[in-house]
Amino acid sequence: MEQTMTKLGVPLLCLALAAAAIPAAAHHSYAMFDMNKTVVLEASVTRFKWQNPHAFIEADVAVGGASEHWAIEMTSPNNLAQEGWKRTSLKPGDRVRIWVHPLRSGARGGSYVGVRLTDGSTLGDVG
Amino acid sequence: MRLPYAACAAALALASPAVAQLGAATQSAPPDGVAEGQGAANPRGHYAALDALPDWGGIWFVMAGPPGSAAPPEPKLKGEYLQRREAWAAEVRANEGVARRARSNCSPPGMPRIMRLAQYPYEFIFSPGRVTINQEAWMQTRTIWTDGRAHEEDPDPSFMGDSIGRWDGDTLVVDTIGISGELEIDTGWPHSDRFHLVERIHLDPADPDVLVNEMRMDDPEALAEPFEVTARYRRDRYGKLYEFQCSQNDRNPVDEHGDTRFE
Numbered sequence: 040m041e042q043t044m045t046k047l048g049v050p051l052l053c054l055a056l057a058a059a060a061i062p063a064a065a066h067h068s069y070a071m072f073d074m075n076k077t078v079v080l081e082a083s084v085t086r087f088k089w090q091n092p093h094a095f096i097e098a099d100v101a102v103g104g105a106s107e108h109w110a111i112e113m114t115s116p117n118n119l120a121q122e123g124w125k126r127t128s129l130k131p132g133d134r135v136r137i138w139v140h141p142l143r144s145g146a147r148g149g150s151y152v153g154v155r156l157t158d159g160s161t162l163g164d165v166g
Numbered sequence: 167m168r169l170p171y172a173a174c175a176a177a178l179a180l181a182s183p184a185v186a187q188l189g190a191a192t193q194s195a196p197p198d199g200v201a202e203g204q205g206a207a208n209p210r211g212h213y214a215a216l217d218a219l220p221d222w223g224g225i226w227f228v229m230a231g232p233p234g235s236a237a238p239p240e241p242k243l244k245g246e247y248l249q250r251r252e253a254w255a256a257e258v259r260a261n262e263g264v265a266r267r268a269r270s271n272c273s274p275p276g277m278p279r280i281m282r283l284a285q286y287p288y289e290f291i292f293s294p295g296r297v298t299i300n301q302e303a304w305m306q307t308r309t310i311w312t313d314g315r316a317h318e319e320d321p322d323p324s325f326m327g328d329s330i331g332r333w334d335g336d337t338l339v340v341d342t343i344g345i346s347g348e349l350e351i352d353t354g355w356p357h358s359d360r361f362h363l364v365e366r367i368h369l370d371p372a373d374p375d376v377l378v379n380e381m382r383m384d385d386p387e388a389l390a391e392p393f394e395v396t397a398r399y400r401r402d403r404y405g406k407l408y409e410f411q412c413s414q415n416d417r418n419p420v421d422e423h424g425d426t427r428f429e
Binding site: 070071090091092114115116117118121143 | 227258262263264265271285286287302303402405407408409410411412414
């Protein structure tokens with residue numbers, strides 16, 4: 040947990056300053072996420088939870104020969120629907136690319152930024 | 167047979183007060199300021215008059231300020247409330263910006279914070295003598311009585327408080343007291359149980375798909391001066407509120423110390 044993301048060998052296809060605005064006065068503070076950092080995960084979805092207060096993606100991410108399990112928090116389903124998401128947008132087994140703001144703690148979690156779905160379409164900000 | 171039977175039933179009823187109470191509807195008196203037969207509890211004959219009210223149909227999402235806009239104003243606290251604020255801020259700084267939260271995420275924020283949540287929309291329902299605000303967040307319901315009643319004399323402290331309102335032209339003016347002193351103005355900004363809020367809610371004259379809520383808060387114990395902040399909401403005409411059952415997806419459970427992992 041004390042290791043940095045880079046030491047963990049997370050596939051950093053993208054490590055950029057994100058211009059995305061921090062959601063104001065949301066359900067909870069976003070301080071546990073590093074909103075200035077974006078990492079990209081080559082992920083195999085294990086669970087997609089389409090429910091308030093926050094939708095959630097859980098996914099296995101291949102790192103070298105090993106696999107890491109990530110939990111990615113999203114905004115509310117109603118907000119996600121406004122940008123085109125549906126309950127059926129993801130399902131277990133989908134291999135997708137996910138952009139996230141990682142947890143500051145180095146734990147394998149993050150705040151959702153964008154996704155490239157199996158059919159190549161994208162949702163959110165995929166920089 | 168009849169008389170002894172009736173006497174027996176009366177005796178049984180007297181001997182079983184709990185059963186007797188279960189069978190009887192509560193008979194509350196009209197609230198102060200509302201005559202018998204009038205007010206929100208007697209809506210018949212008053213629905214047509216609602217057509218004179220402004221068009222607030224659809225659902226409404228809090229809008230973020232335009233890019234580069236100034237940070238929202240902050241309350242000016244005093245006394246022990248200022249000390250609590252400073253202690254809270256110091257703890258957050260020491261914890262990389264992450265605030266401790268002493269109650270479950272499934273506990274709603276209550277007023278006035280719930281009127282400024284970015285992620286969950288609202289709808290405004292007009293009916294004779296009242297405006298009902300349904301909030302997607304925690305599926306909360308807020309009632310604003312517009313039938314001329316006065317505030318309750320000593321309302322129980324609650325998450326929504328006691329709200330009475332009136333229409334000033336196309337502006338709904340709402341006065342709220344009775345908000346629990348355990349709640350906050352905003353995260354990390356405490357107030358007392360003497361907190362008082364006035365809201366002026368109206369469509370933006372420049373854009374009828376924007377609703378404006380000018381909020382003014384005062385608190386003789388916690389606030390050094392009234393705190394004014396404006397919330398803006400954008401309309402999604404055909405949107406709907408989603409179900410919000412927090413326990414289905416509570417990612418921030420309370421630990422053995424009664425704390426959650428983050429605010």
